[in-house]
Every structure is written in C-alpha cells, then in structure tokens.
Amino acid sequence: MEQHRTSQPQGRRRPQTPLTPPGALVEGASVYRVAARTGQPGRGRVERAVPVRPVRARPVPPVVLAVRRLPNPRLTGLGAGLFASATMLVLGFLDWLILDGQPIVYGLLFLPVSALTALWVRTADLVTAPISVPIAFAVGVVPISGGTAGFGGQAMAVVTALAVHAGWLYGGTLVAGLIASVRKVRDMGRRQRAAALRGQAARRPAP
Numbered sequence: 001m002e003q004h005r006t007s008q009p010q011g012r013r014r015p016q017t018p019l020t021p022p023g024a025l026v027e028g029a030s031v032y033r034v035a036a037r038t039g040q041p042g043r044g045r046v047e048r049a050v051p052v053r054p055v056r057a058r059p060v061p062p063v064v065l066a067v068r069r070l071p072n073p074r075l076t077g078l079g080a081g082l083f084a085s086a087t088m089l090v091l092g093f094l095d096w097l098i099l100d101g102q103p104i105v106y107g108l109l110f111l112p113v114s115a116l117t118a119l120w121v122r123t124a125d126l127v128t129a130p131i132s133v134p135i136a137f138a139v140g141v142v143p144i145s146g147g148t149a150g151f152g153g154q155a156m157a158v159v160t161a162l163a164v165h166a167g168w169l170y171g172g173t174l175v176a177g178l179i180a181s182v183r184k185v186r187d188m189g190r191r192q193r194a195a196a197l198r199g200q201a202a203r204r205p206a207p
Helices: 062-069 077-098 103-120 123-140 150-164 166-203
Strands: 030-036 044-049
Touching: 077 103, 077 123, 103 123, 103 166, 123 150, 123 166, 150 166
Parallel strands: none
Antiparallel strands: 030 044
16 A cells, blocks of 8 residues: 655745853854743843953053152142251261262252152142252252351352353252143143033033
C-alpha cells in the first residue's frame, strides 16, 4: 500500500540576529543586551543601549603633584608681608653665620620666598605681594650688608647693598608680580563663568 507523502509548506525563515553576550563590544562601539521574554522561552529581544566609553584620566605631571602636596595657606596682605620679612631676615642671619654673607645665596633664596608670598596671599590682597617682597629683601639684607659705625653706617651699607644687588631685588619682585597677575586673571575668569551660569539659570523657565 502506497503512502502519499504530504509536504507541509515551510514558512520563510527570518534571518536571525546574532545574539551578543552581555558586556561584549560590537563594531561602532555599541553595546547590546539580550532580555528573554516571559512565557516564550527561546526567543529574545535585542535592545540597543547607549554606548559607554571609559574615560581615561590624564596623567598628572610630577611637578604638579609636588606643588599640590605643599601647604596652601591664605594670608592677608599684612600677614604675607610679615612672613616674607621674617623669612628673609632669618635667611640673612643664616647666610651671615654659615657662609659669611654670600649675596648670591641670599639672592637665590629670595626668589622662592617671593613666589611663596605671591602664592599664599589671599586673592583680595594680591596687589600687596609685589609691594611686600622688596621690603622683605631690604629687611633681610641687613645682616649681610656689613655696615659698622652706628646707625648711619649701617643705613649706608644697606643702601649700598640694595644698589649693588638690585638685580635680585627686581627678579624677585618680577616673580611675585607675575604670579599675582596670573592668579588675578584666573580669578576674573572664574567670576565671569559663575556670572554666566547664574544668568543662564535665571533665563530658564521655571517648571
């Protein structure tokens, strides 16, 4: 007895989308996630998620890291002047005791003191940094000036030392002025950005 074979029409096969395991990266930096439907095992739904790209932190130079580790006080104008004068007076005495009053050493030490004075003074008193630094230089040069014969001789020795070593004086004052100017410009930029943000927030309609 012959049996007639009946062929059932086969439906068109839909192209299956290759499923990507969770967390895998596909071309175009797109992330796919497969979520199974409840009640229909074996079928999945492909959802396109927002591509997430890891943000790489920029390496910080070692000099910047060393500067960040330094103390960062905020001195008033008077406090910055007292700090610079006291520090230069101590350095002048040490130079006189140890090195017999070497002006080159004193001048080299004056430059970092000028920079610290301009860095540590508060923003409202930045204008006082270039003024306090020359006064501190004059105070600290007293021990190494080598004056004798009373107050008059000592004053003349200090004036002579200031005239001879004016290069160091101008250099330290220039360093303090540059640092104070940069800090002032940065502060003005921060204020302008804050004012712009406040203006944008005020123009936005209230919900």
